[in-house]
Amino acid sequence: MQILVVNCGSSSVKAEVIDVTSGKRIAVMSVDRISEPEPKVKFSGSTEVLTCQGSGHENALAFAFPLLLEKIDKSQLKGVGHRIVHGGKIFDEPVVITEEVEKQIEGLFSLAPLHNPINLLGVRIAKKYFPDVPHVAVFDTAYHSTIPPRAKNYALPKNLIQKHDIERYGFHGTSHQYVAEQAAKFLETDLHDLRLISCHLGNGASVCAIEYGQSVETSMGMTPLEGLVMGTRSGDIDAGVVTYLMEKEGKTWQEISDMLNKESGLKGIAGTNDMRDLEERAAEGDIDAQLAIDMFVHRLRKYIGAYAAVMGGVDAIIFTAGIGENSASLRYKVVQKLGFLRAILDEQKNKMLKFVGVDWVEDISASNSKCKILVVKTDEQLSIAEQTAKVIRESKFKGQPPRSIPIAVSARHVHLTQESVEILFGKGYQLTVQKPLSQPGQFACNEMVTLVGPKNKIEKVRILGPTRPKDQVEISRTDEFFLGIDAPIRESGHTEGSPGLLLIGPAGQLELKEGVICAWRHIHMHPDDAEYFGVKDKDIVEVRVENQERSLTFGNVLIRVSDKFKLEMHIDTDEANAAELNQGAEGALIHTGAGGLLTKKKVQ
Template identity: 40%
Template sequence: MVILTLNCGSSSAKYQVYDWVNKDILAVGVVERIGLEYSTIEHKANGKEEYHAEFSSPTHKEAIELIIRMLLDDEYGVISDLKEIGAVGHRVLHGGEVFKQSALVTDEVIEQLKKVIHLGPLHMPANIMGIEAARKAMPSVPQAIILDTAWHQTMPEEAFMYAVPYEWYTDYNVRRYGFHGTSHLYCAKRAAVLLGKKNEDTNVIICHIGNGASISAVKNGVCIDTSMGLTPLEGLIMGSRSGDIDPAIIPYMMETTGMSAKEMDTVLNKKSGLIGLCGKSDRRDVLKASKEGDKKAALAIKMETRRITKYIGGYATLFGGNLDAIIFTAGVGEMAPHIRLGACQGLEAIGAKLDEHKNKVCFSRNGEFEINTDDSKVKILVIPTDEELVMTEDAYALMTGTYDVHTNFHYTFEDKDYVNKSRELALQKDIAKDPELATILVKQR
C-alpha cells in the first residue's frame, strides 16, 4: 500500500508517493506554472529516468489528472492500479478556529474550509481545488487534510491574541495562527530523540528558514509562541514578504501613492522582503551579489539575520534558563551557513555558542548535525525537515482510525532506530565527498 501526499500552492502542485510497508519514497514531483500559458512537470521515480515536460494546466484539476497518469505510466510510474493508494494527504494552509488537528475529508469539511478562504486567499482556493480534483479522480480512496496551523493550537491566549478590539477575535477570528506547522512538528519530535529526552521534557526554538520563514518556541514539547500571525506575512524577513513592519506604514503609503488594499497586499507579500531590498530572493543569489560588492544585498543579509537573532533572543526568555537547543531547518536553514552564522551572532548571551568551522562544513540536506561548540550550554542543531512524512503518517492513521492530536500521537520518526532510507544513501555520498560531515553528525542519544 502507498500513501500519496499533495501540496497544492497558488500555481503549483507538489506530490510524493510513499511505500508504507517498506517505509520508502517511491516518487516525488512537482507541477508548476498552473494557470499560465503553459505548465511544467518534473517527475522523479526510484530506479527510473527523470521526466520533464510542458503541458496545458489551466487549473489544479488538470495538474492532479496528469500526476495520476504519471504514477500509472508504464515507463515512469510506480503503481499499476489506483487501488494501491491507501490514502491521500493534502496540505492545507489554514484551519482557522475550526480545525485543531488533521481530519478526514468529507463534503462538510470542504464547506468549512471554504468559510476560512478569507484567512488565506492566496493559498486556500488552490488547496481546496486540489482536494476536490483528487476526490473526483479517486472517489473510493480516503483523503485527509493536514493543517499548517494545527501545530500552533497549543499557544496560550497571551501568545495568540492581538492587542486590538476584542470583537475582532470573536467576530472575525483575528488572532495569531502560525504556519509551517508540519515542519515545526517534525523538528520538535526529532529534536527530542536527538537530545535523548521525552517530548514533554524538550525545550527548543525552531527556525524554519526558506523562501517563507517562521520561528516556533517549543516548551515541554508543544508550541507556546510563533512568529507568523493571522497570515504568513508577519514575523521574519522572507524572500518576498516584509515580515514585521510598523502598521502605520500601510495607510501612509496607501494615502501617499493611491494604492488599493489589494495592491498593498501584493506589495507586502510578493514585492517586499529580500526582493524589495535588493531585487533577489534566492539566498545564494543574494550572497553572490553581496560578495561582488552589492551594498543592498549585503544590507539584506544583515537585516534578515538580525531579525532571526532578535526572535531567538526574545523567545529564549520564555524558558526560564532551560532552553535545550536552537534548530535550523528548511532550505535556507539547512543549506545556508552564512545565514546561520549571522543569526547566531550574540547568542552566547543565552548560552548558545556556534562553532564556525562546523557551521561552514555543514552543507548537506541529508543528515542531522550539531554545529555548536563543545562547551555550549545550548545545542545548535541542523535538522532536515520532512513535512511530507508528517502528512503521510497523519493520512495513514486517519485511514486506519489510529490518529490522535500530536500531543497524544506517536510518529515513526520518534523512534531511535528510525532511518530515512533515501536520505541515508544520499548522506553516505555526501560524506564520501566531505568526510568532515561525519564528525558533526548528531549521534542519537
C-alpha cells in the same frame, strides 16, 4: 501503508507517494508553471520533462494524475493527504475530508485567500482520480493551537476579535512539529523534556517556540505575512505604514496587500528573493544585498532571544528548510551573538555540513555549548503522510474497544544452535517439546543446562526451541550479579561484544565466547496489531501497568513486528517483581511524541 501527499499551490503542485512505514518515496511528481499555456510535469528518477497542453489546475492535473497512477500499485495506496494552509479556529488536528469539511474550508477563504482556495481545488481534483481511498486534510495552523491566549491574542477591540476570529494562528506547523521530533530523537530525550526554538527559513520563514512538546509562540500571525523578513514578504511592520501609503500613494488595500506579500522582504530591499544570489552579491560588496542579509539575520536573532525569554531558557536551536539547511554563513551570523544563551557554534562543523545518506540531523554546536545548535532536514511531506495514516488508522478502528498489551514474564533461558545441542546432549540429538509457548512455533524444551560464571553457577536453566542460527543466553540483572558477569541490555540476536560463560549438559560442555545478554524489554506484534497501535518495527514506546499493589510505567520498550508474532510484551523476572505483576497482567501502550507521533530513541 502507502499514502499520496498532495501539496497544491497557485503555480505548482507537488505530489509524493510515500511508504509511511519506511519513509521510502515510491513516486515523486512535480507540476510547474500551471498558470502558463504549457505546464511542465516531472517525475523523480527521470530527466524527461512532459508538457501539458492547456493552463490551469484542471488541465494540468488531468494530464499528470493518470501518469502518476501508471507508476504506482494503486491497490497499495491507502489514502491521500492534503496540505491545507489555514484551519482557523475550526481545525486543530487532521481530519477526513467530507463534504461538510470542504464547506468549512471554503468558509476560511478570507483568512488565507492566496492559499486555501487553491488547496481545496487540489482536493476536489484529486478526489476524481483517487475516489476509492479516504482524503485527509492536514492543516499548517493545527500545530499552533496550543499557543496560550497571552501570545495568541492581538490587542484590538474585543468585539472585533470575536466577530472576525482574529488571532495568531501561525504556519509551517507540519515542519516545526517534524523537526522538533527529529531533534528529540537525535538528542535521545523525550520531547516533553525539551525547550526548542525551531527556525524554518525558506522563501517563507517562521520561528516557533516549542516548550515541552507544545508550540507556545510563533512568528507568523493571523496570516503568513507577520514575523521574519522573508523572500517577498515584509514580516513585522508598523500598521501605520499601511494607512500612510494608502493616503500618500493612493494605493488600494489590494495593492498594499500585493506589495507586502509579493514585492517586499529581501526582494524589496535588494531586488531578489534568492539568498544564494544575495550572498554572492554581498561578498562582492553590494550594499543592498548586505543590508538585506543583515535585516534578515537581525530579525531572526531578535525572535530567538525573545523566545528563549518566553520559555525561560532553551535546550536546542534548530535550523531547517532551504536557507536554514544550506547557508552556513547565515547560520554563523545568527548564532554569533547568542553566547548569552550559552549557544556556541563549532565553525568547522558548520562550514563543512552536508546532509549525506540517512543523516537527517547534524549537531554544529561546540563541545562546550550548553545549548545545542542543530540543523535538521525537514520533511513536511512525510509528516503529512504520517498524520494522514494516523487519521485513517483511527477511523478504521473507531468503535473497537481499546486493546491492552498482555504481559509475559520471561525467566532465564537458553537458545542454541543444532551444533551446540549435539555438543551438550550427544551427536544427532534433537530437542523435545515440554510445552508450546505463546509465540507461534516456539516451545519450552524438556532439556536443561547449567550456567557457570566466574563467581557462581545456576542449574536447571531451560532451553527454548526450536534451534537458532546463534547461541544466546538471556538472564536477569540479579542473575548477572550472581554469576559475576556484566551482560548488556540487548535486542535478541544482537550478541556482538557480549560476555560468554560455560554451559554444561549431560553429554558435554560448551564454552561460549559471547552471547549472554539481559533482554531488552519488548513487545511482539503481528502487523495488524502494529497498524492498530500506530507503530512499526524498532519503534520505542512506553507501557503503563495499573494494579492494586503498584502502578508502574515501563519506558524504553522495543517494538518487534512480524507476521509470525502474537501480541505480547516480554519482561524479565526482576522487572515483573518490581511491578508486583501477577499471571495475566496487562498494560496500556503510551505514545510519547507530540501529536500522537512517536518520539523514538536510536536503536543500535
